Amino acid sequence: MPAGAHVVNNGAAALALVTSALAVGREVVVARGELVEIGDGFRIPELLESVGARLREVGTTNRVRVDDYAAAVGDETAFVLKVHPSNFRVTGFTSSVPVAELTALSVPLVVDIGSGLLAAHPRLPDEPDAATALRDGADLVTASGDKLLGGPQCGLMLGRADLVERLRRHPLARALRVDKLTLAALEATLRGPTPPVAAALAADAADLRARAERLAAAVADVAAASAVASVAAVGGGGAPGVELPSAAVSLPHDLAAALRTDAELPVVGRVEGGRLLLDLVAVAPDDDAALVAAVRRAAAGRG
Template sequence: MRRIRDSKLQRPGALPGVGTLINQPAYAALVTQFGRGLVVGAIRDQVQAEREGGEVAGDDARRDRVEERLRSSSAPRLRRVINASGVILHTNLGRAPLSRAAIEALSTAAAYSNLELDLESGKRGERNDLIAPLLTSLFSSEAALAVNNNAAAVLLALTALCKGREVIVSRGQLVEIGGSFRMPDVMRLSGARMVEVGTTNRTHARDYEDAFTPRTAAVLRVHTSNYRVSGFTEAVPLAELARLAHGHGVLLIDDLGSGAIEAVADEPTIAESVPHSDVVTFSGDKLLGGPQAGIALGSTTVIRKLARHPLARAVRIDKLTLAALEATLRQRLTGHGADIPVQRMLDVKPAEIRRRAAMWSVKLDERGVPARLVESESAAGGGSLPGQGLPTVLLALAGPASRLANALRHGEPPVLARIEDRACCIDARTVLKGEDEALIDAIEGAFRAVTS
């Protein structure tokens, strides 16, 4: 009797065993492409799905579904996304997009490199020596150290300099950053004892003055870079904090968080902090516009203590991060900061954004996709410049907002839009150069998907 291969329904008991299927010729090509182990796992999952669903697929249909499972599971999890949200340092999208120079540096560093080799002498070198001169030149500090993020830089500073002793900090600066990561937790982990002074909204110089004891190791200032306290407030200026700390013979540690390179609104800049502080820390992947890193600036004596602490080894940066950071710093030093995507997005004028959005509107109209221009604001994001909106022009798409945003997010490439005033909106500020055509195609595809 002839076997029917593609019957849609069979008895559940007719399900073949995994061992039987894997040895069938139909699966040989999949084994060659994906490896026997992955194919066995995909077959097992498919058979289980058929058993639980009560519907048994035919041989060809089953093989196709196994291949779909394999291709889905083998696709890269980290995918390029077009950021049309208007949030420049979008934490969920990896914060700062790297410049072309930084990307090229990654390619160079991916091979063998002189990461810890002094090519002149042939002896072992220090990886930090590759970027420390750039950091000290750019920010006018005596010494510098790079670790893998700013939380690590703060933890290292507190551990190496303050373990077993007291650190004074204002209650208004006990911040929580993403992922429920709180400053008191960092302090506790460092082994230092946190001494809180003042109140949430007002802390005076006398509050610090009254807290000094023989066990005090440092005063910590934490910049509240991801929120603002306004109204009836009081904070001690950095210069006054430095006078108080140094007058009592203790250190001043300044955690700047996002690390403003240039004066923006009332954000404290790195250049303003360095002359007053013994240690200044900030992120590499925020306003600097580089890869994820934590930068510590300070005196030679203090930075040497950080670099020689065992924790420094655990939080050191790898060669790829170092290469991208070096390239970014060189762009800043040589006056090419405008080539860094984050800087370009911060500086772009609303008129230029409008021209770009208008061009997209015309192209979409030619494809039968209606859209209109709407004035709004972008955001720096990433815990930077809270409350400081950046004037922008949105491309508001016609159609069901949530469904359009969902279709864009599930497209290829994925596009992250935002919903504002019940419309799915595209903010040109954060769409990178060279992504225009892909974005237009993605918008058209999403529109067709939700309106057909």
């Protein structure tokens, strides 16, 4: 089936446009455990209702089955919505329904993957991605263009060409469109050099440790520095609970303020166990020399 894509100004706008185009005055079937808050007090159920849809909640907070969805689907159903809780995890006695099972229902399936991962990533085995969702039969996938994709803030809608065209021609699409700078930044993310998010996810812990040892040695004459193992979080509203093996330069904690306020290169680390840690998973190798210079300036100012 032909596929299409459309871009709006953020992930919430993508879901609002889908709902406006397909579900005004009709029902959207969604699991209770997927009625998430997406930040700054905004909530998925209120977003859907604000553009004219009625919610049909199924399952419980922690468990939902395909039979729950099937029993709720009827003549008033516009689509089934599956929402990935991309900024939190529910563990223990839980169950959800995979995309492939939901495609057996007789209505369109919209999958909001949240964090914008376009293809499966070996370090993020539990994070849904657009390619897999579409291959498993989703009619539309909505996602953010920042977060795990690492591009500009925008909202992506991918899927059936006929549905995407309905979205593109809907009157609300004009109000939610992005400008040329956003489109250029998104194209550069997809076709240009590796963005920082992708580079950080691919970083090798042994390489990071070797860099940390070199950097610690480069500032050891002005500060008590050492290379230590570290654990990094993905952050940015994606892959909650995932830990990335990393390495950091450990420094005296009293350098933290001076580094944060450095006029040439502000450096933000974290204080842990009484030490300031500069985790190198968030530092590009090309910036190592500048980082050394910033530490040396901070140490000189402390003296």
